Amino acid sequence: MSAAVSAFNELRLDGVGRRFGGVDALTDLDLTIRAGEFIALLGPSGCGKSTALNCIAGLLPLTAGSIWQDEKRIDTVAPEKRGFGMVFQNYALFPHMSVRRNIAFGLQMQRLSRPEVSRRTDEAIRLVQLEEHVGKLPGQLSGGQQQRVAIARAVVLEPALVLMDEPLSNLDAKLRLEMRTEIRRLHQSLGLTTVYVTHDQEEALSLADRLVVLRSGRVQQIGTPEELHARPENWHVADFMGYRNLLTLTATEVSGGRVAVEGAGMQLVGTACGDGVREGQVIVALRPDDVEIVDATPSGNAIRARVELVEYQGKERAVEARTGAGQVIHVRTPRRVAPGDDVTLTIDPSRVLVYPSTDDVGELAVPTLDRVAS
Amino acid sequence: MTSGGVATGRLAVRHRLAERGIDRQLWLLLPALAFIGVLFLYPFLYGLGLSFQPAEGGFLASYQAFFTDPYQVGTVWNTLRLALPAALINVLAAVPIAHRMRGRFRGKRVLTTLLVVPITLGTVLTAQGLLNYLGPTGWFNRILLSTGLVDDPVRLTNNYWGVLFSLVITGFPFAFLLILAYLSGIDPTLERAAATLGADWRQRFRRITLPLLAPGLATTFCLTFVLAFSVFPSAILVGNPAGETRVISIAAYQAAYERFDFSLASAIAMVMAAVELGVIALVLLWRSTLYKGSTGGKG
Known part of the structure; x- marks a missing residue:
């Protein structure tokens, strides 16, 4: 299969918004998708990511903004005329058609010649390795096979843009990993441009060239996986990117990028993220992988805690430790520790991310902490 | 030994019935069956019989x-x-x-x-x-x-x-x-x-x-x-x-x-x-x- 016929240079979303009966599901989404990119829309359920996808597909009319394919405005174009492929969360395979007819459907709609339809359908079936199942109805296939049909049906048209709405969420863990690799492989080998919606940060980080993190219908951050992984823009993004320790502490001294924070029986030196960090209440985000268990008392940040829970996770252990003041700290460590052990934790000041405790919406937001009084 | 055999025999029958979906819940069908029998089947068959019993002529005379x-x-x-x-x-x-x-x-x-x-x-x-x-x-x-x-x-x-x-x-x-x-x-x-x-x-x-x-x-x-x-x-x-x-x-x-x-x-x-x-x-x-x-x- 060759690269998309009606390929574009860039697809531009300009202030795209969608309201449902007075409630904003998506507000002011600005995003430029370049040809060949893999974009992941990431966020918790109800954050507007599926709404955004449906708006791009044309299945939902916009209530604000516009969408441009190069110089052509497309948000008023009907979905069947946009030429975008879509893979649905429940696959949406036509239950009364065989695998073959499902995949050929789009080609038939384009009124291509019979041999052409047949040739390209065969090619797509080979691509997703479903040769043995062409005559079966979708109901006779396993989840992974249905997923393959859905992908083949979308890419057989060589669409300018492929939209995927949580395509892996109905699969079991093993199959999910396999299909994830498959999707990335197809994206690269076919030279597709893909917009992928997911609530799984690991999936998004491993697949995408760029991520768009959404929360309550608003963009929180757009960046490469590395940028989001290392420097989340606010504590919501940090929360979503696997910074499991979100501590509400007090900043005592802010000088340049350095911030001294204390509270919950800890005194730490961290790095200010954003311009809004002032003395007073702040939120400190620590990634469990960045926290280390050490033998000797370190010269820098030190936290004393007692191990409460240990989960074996193969190479590493996920440890839940509690400080003297009752603050729970999540740690990932290769060390062998057992519940009841007293440990000293340390973390590099550059990995102690300090965020203002108010977010951009303006409300005073305090993360829900698992600091249960013991 | 014999009583044990009887017990397993009874159990086996129950298992075989269960395999065919026969259990005591089937009694719940009784009211509906009675209803169909009394109010539909009987009048229908009665009418069918009546249609073959004309006042005069052979049994197909009405038709x-x-x-x-x-x-x-x-x-x-x-x-x-x-x-x-x-x-x-x-x-x-x-x-x-x-x-x-x-x-x-x-x-x-x-x-x-x-x-x-x-x-x-x-x-x-x-x-x-x-x-x-x-x-x-x-x-x-x-x-x-x-x-x-x-x-x-x-x-x-x-x-x-x-x-x-x-x-x-x-x-x-x-x-x-x-x-x-x-x-x-x-x-x-x-x-x-x-x-x-x-x-x-x-x-x-x-x-x-x-x-x-x-x-x-x-x-x-x-x-x-x-x-x-x-x-x-x-x-x-x-x-x-x-x-x-x-x-x-x-x-x-x-x-x-x-x-x-x-x-x-x-x-x-x-x-x-x-x-x-x-x-x-x-x-x-x-x-x-x-x-x-x-x-x-x-x-």
Whole structure:
């Protein structure tokens, strides 16, 4: 299969918004998708990511903004005329058609010649390795096979843009990993441009060239996986990117990028993220992988805690430790520790991310902490 | 040893029964079976027997009397001529309306209620309404006359059209409710998927919705056909019961209660059942060629 016929240079979303009966599901989404990119829309359920996808597909009319394919405005174009492929969360395979007819459907709609339809359908079936199942109805296939049909049906048209709405969420863990690799492989080998919606940060980080993190219908951050992984823009993004320790502490001294924070029986030196960090209440985000268990008392940040829970996770252990003041700290460590052990934790000041405790919406937001009084 | 053997034997029987789905819950079917037996099966078989016991002649004399009298045989045609178009119109009219009324929107409940109200009216009230509205001096004709579109009132009651209108009005709510249920059983993302694959609304309906809905349409057609086929009051009230709307139920009624020939009446009822079953069998035969599996929706 060759690269998309009606390929574009860039697809531009300009202030795209969608309201449902007075409630904003998506507000002011600005995003430029370049040809060949893999974009992941990431966020918790109800954050507007599926709404955004449906708006791009044309299945939902916009209530604000516009969408441009190069110089052509497309948000008023009907979905069947946009030429975008879509893979649905429940696959949406036509239950009364065989695998073959499902995949050929789009080609038939384009009124291509019979041999052409047949040739390209065969090619797509080979691509997703479903040769043995062409005559079966979708109901006779396993989840992974249905997923393959859905992908083949979308890419057989060589669409300018492929939209995927949580395509892996109905699969079991093993199959999910396999299909994830498959999707990335197809994206690269076919030279597709893909917009992928997911609530799984690991999936998004491993697949995408760029991520768009959404929360309550608003963009929180757009960046490469590395940028989001290392420097989340606010504590919501940090929360979503696997910074499991979100501590509400007090900043005592802010000088340049350095911030001294204390509270919950800890005194730490961290790095200010954003311009809004002032003395007073702040939120400190620590990634469990960045926290280390050490033998000797370190010269820098030190936290004393007692191990409460240990989960074996193969190479590493996920440890839940509690400080003297009752603050729970999540740690990932290769060390062998057992519940009841007293440990000293340390973390590099550059990995102690300090965020203002108010977010951009303006409300005073305090993360829900698992600091249960013991 | 022996008692143990008996116990395992009893257990084995229970397991074998369980394998075939036979357990004590089956007793719950008893009231329904009794009901069917007493109120349907017995009267039906009694009527069947009666139809073969004419007052004079051989045991087929009642059927002979019916089939050799063109006036009587004609009632079969009269009834089919009303019931088939009425069922077809009901199904065809219900599809687009039900299709439009899938999903949630403001005022859906009010609209559904309005569409279903004719069920509650009953045939007599519908007939009266039709006579008042479509009759020679009804509003409809008065408007036509006063605007000069016609010189003489259009005859729409006390003939074929009156009965057909009545059948459509009373049968539509059933067709609508059934088709709405079938349609909401079809996953709406299927049509969306078809749209992203380049199908316009006509292709989406013809290639996706219609094939998935067709078995439901067949069932709906059968049910509304049966309702229309047993038409009796409206054939008399808004029809021409001596002529073109002398339907088969009128023939049966006259045989039973005007000529007191219960055997002939029973024979006519049996012919009626046979014709109905014939039409239903044809429709179901067609239905059996269709895809009837999951339609992906909540239904």
